[in-house]
Amino acid sequence: AQSVSQHNHHVILSEAASLELGCNYSYGGTVNLFWYVQYPGQHLQLLLKYFSGDPLVKGIKGFEAEFIKSKFSFNLRKPSVQWSDTAEYFCAVINTGGFKTIFGAGTRLFVKA
Amino acid sequence: NAGVMQNPRHLVRRRGQEARLRCSPMKGHSHVYWYRQLPEEGLKFMVYLQKENIIDESGMPKERFSAEFPKEGPSILRIQQVVRGDSAAYFCASSPPGAAETQYFGPGTRLLVL
Numbered sequence: 001a002q003s004v005s006q007h008n009h010h011v012i013l014s015e016a017a018s019l020e021l022g023c024n025y026s027y028g029g030t031v032n033l034f035w036y037v038q039y040p041g042q043h044l045q046l047l048l049k050y051f052s053g054d055p056l057v058k059g060i061k062g063f064e065a066e067f068i069k070s071k072f073s074f075n076l077r078k079p080s081v082q083w084s085d086t087a088e089y090f091c092a093v094i095n096t097g098g099f100k101t102i103f104g105a106g107t108r109l110f111v112k113a
Numbered sequence: 114n115a116g117v118m119q120n121p122r123h124l125v126r127r128r129g130q131e132a133r134l135r136c137s138p139m140k141g142h143s144h145v146y147w148y149r150q151l152p153e154e155g156l157k158f159m160v161y162l163q164k165e166n167i168i169d170e171s172g173m174p175k176e177r178f179s180a181e182f183p184k185e186g187p188s189i190l191r192i193q194q195v196v197r198g199d200s201a202a203y204f205c206a207s208s209p210p211g212a213a214e215t216q217y218f219g220p221g222t223r224l225l226v227l
Contacts (some may be wrong), residue, residue: 004155032214043220044156044204051214090155099146099169099213101206103155 002027006091006104013081014112021076021107023091030096033074035065038106039087047089050074061085083113115140117207117219125225132192132199134222138207145188146216147180150202161213162188195226 007022025031035047048059055067065076074091091104118137126132138145144163148156149172159172162182173180177195182188192199202223206216 036218044218046217092156094214094216096214099144099161099208100158100172101146101148101156101216103148103157105153105155 002093002095002100002102004091004093004102004104006089006107008107009105010108010110012110012112015083016080017111019076019078019081019085019109021089021091021109023074023076023104024072025074025091025093025102026072027093027095031093032096033065033067034092034094034101035059035063035074035076036090036092036103037087038090044090047076081109081111083111085109086111117142117205117217119203119205119219119222121222122220123223123225125227126195127227128196129194132195132224132226134190134192134203134205134224135187136190136205136207136219137187138205139217142207142209142217144208144210144213145182146206146208147188147190148204148206150204150221152201156204159190192224195224197226200224200226 033050036044147159150156160180161169177193202221204221205219
């Protein structure tokens, strides 16, 4: 069965530190990949997505992610985090032509001011 | 251009009562998906509906849960005889026809069962 694994459940960083959140998925076919963010008390927002083409994807708020097909990974990065990036981040996958989005368990990021 | 709307945002029920959660998809979207987020977990797929049709309900619990998306009006997720384990956030997403991979999520309904 498809699954998404996020390596860290909780991450604490100081402002200006660099961020990398790991995400691996298990599925043998062609997939579409997503990172969502959920700020406290708010709904899910799409940060970025990969469907095809350049494996380095740039999203909103300075986030980017790199799809490495050989490693089944789609790690999220940001060079310098801000206090306002405190949120929960979800990696998700949906197989091409499918409709069930499979989510990871989420990573809670806390950025110290 | 309003996004996916869900109401209520918060719902409190006592054990044994019924919970009704509503979802209005984005304008032009005819496909609706429901997901459940249990505490400390990611979202899990429950059901996929098109107007007047359930396409896939493989993620729905077999008992007490039902969903519909009538020709007119919002999609409804109904939970009968709620139990404490039903406490969760329930998210609805919608997509346009032919683009099920691009789902837009609503703000969620947080259900608390006392």
